[in-house]
Amino acid sequence: MSEIERRHLVMPHLQPGMSVGLFGGSFNPPHEGHLLVASLAIQRLGLDQLWWLVTPGNPLKSGNGLAPLAERLALSEAMARDPRIQVTAFEKSLGTAYTARTIRHITRRHPDVHFVWVMGADNLGSFHRWQEWRRIAETVPIAVIDRPGATLTYLSSKAARTLDKARVPERAAKALPRMKPPAWTFIHGPRSSVSSTALRLEKNR
Numbered sequence: 593m594s595e596i597e598r599r600h601l602v603m604p605h606l607q608p609g610m611s612v613g614l615f616g617g618s619f620n621p622p623h624e625g626h627l628l629v630a631s632l633a634i635q636r637l638g639l640d641q642l643w644w645l646v647t648p649g650n651p652l653k654s655g656n657g658l659a660p661l662a663e664r665l666a667l668s669e670a671m672a673r674d675p676r677i678q679v680t681a682f683e684k685s686l687g688t689a690y691t692a693r694t695i696r697h698i699t700r701r702h703p704d705v706h707f708v709w710v711m712g713a714d715n716l717g718s719f720h721r722w723q724e725w726r727r728i729a730e731t732v733p734i735a736v737i738d739r740p741g742a743t744l745t746y747l748s749s750k751a752a753r754t755l756d757k758a759r760v761p762e763r764a765a766k767a768l769p770r771m772k773p774p775a776w777t778f779i780h781g782p783r784s785s786v787s788s789t790a791l792r793l794e795k796n797r
């Protein structure tokens with residue numbers, strides 16, 4: 593295992609009462625869109641920390657073309673300069689790529705911290721295919737950040753329809769981390785149309 597992987601296997605340090613965003617992704621590679629989501633979430637949700645959770649591998653994506661974890665970590669570190677952003681790969685040490693298991697582990701270990709799952713609007717469209725997605729929504733509040741091409745996803749996605757009654761207005765976003773789940777909101781703000789897929793295609797051209 594590389595040195596950078598080893599350094600990122602430990603869960604970041606926390607204090608009781610903190611509000612912490614959990615921003616999971618492949619980051620293959622990380623880009624400006626991720627930074628925009630991170631800063632918007634920190635600002636609008638009033639977060640003390642945002643964990644940039646670099647996944648060992650999205651269970652719904654083929655591993656084809658997935659850069660090594662060490663490379664994705666190094667690029668993420670170089671990009672996320674805000675001290676409130678903690679780049680971590682501790683899911684690898686848990687031996688899971690499933691978000692439900694990650695969240696169960698984190699919330700049991702830190703019952704005195706207010707966690708909120710952060711994801712782009714495109715992920716809301718496939719959220720109902722994630723393992724134990726209902727359990728995730730019952731365990732932590734969720735902030736969905738607008739993304740070009742996915743702005744209206746919340747109208748059509750199975751998860752959004754199922755969780756309709758748990759949706760809170762965007763103006764209540766600051767209170768979201770302390771709300772009893774299920775609770776979710778959709779956050780609008782500056783958008784970026786960058787994607788890792790486009791960057792990989794450009795690189796291989």
Ligand SMILES: Nc1ncnc2c1ncn2[C@@H]1O[C@H](COP(=O)(O)OP(=O)(O)OP(=O)(O)O)[C@@H](O)[C@H]1O
Nearest residue numbers: 617618619625711712715738739784786787788789
């Ligand atoms: N430009 C963006 N705007 C809003 N959310 C984004 C943006 N890019 C990525 N995200 C969100 O960041 C998280 C991690 O995404 P990921 O690392 O898969 O990047 P991606 O650009 O979507 O990658 P790929 O094109 O390979 O699917 C997801 O929740 C995704 O919705």
Ligand SMILES: O=C(O)c1ccc[n+]([C@@H]2O[C@H](COP(=O)([O-])O)[C@@H](O)[C@H]2O)c1
Nearest residue numbers: 616617618647650652690691692722723
């Ligand atoms: O737990 C699942 O079943 C699951 C299915 C798809 C995606 N996820 C998680 O969603 C996050 C975003 O993944 P990605 O590849 O869209 O960046 C990342 O943390 C993945 O591990 C989780």
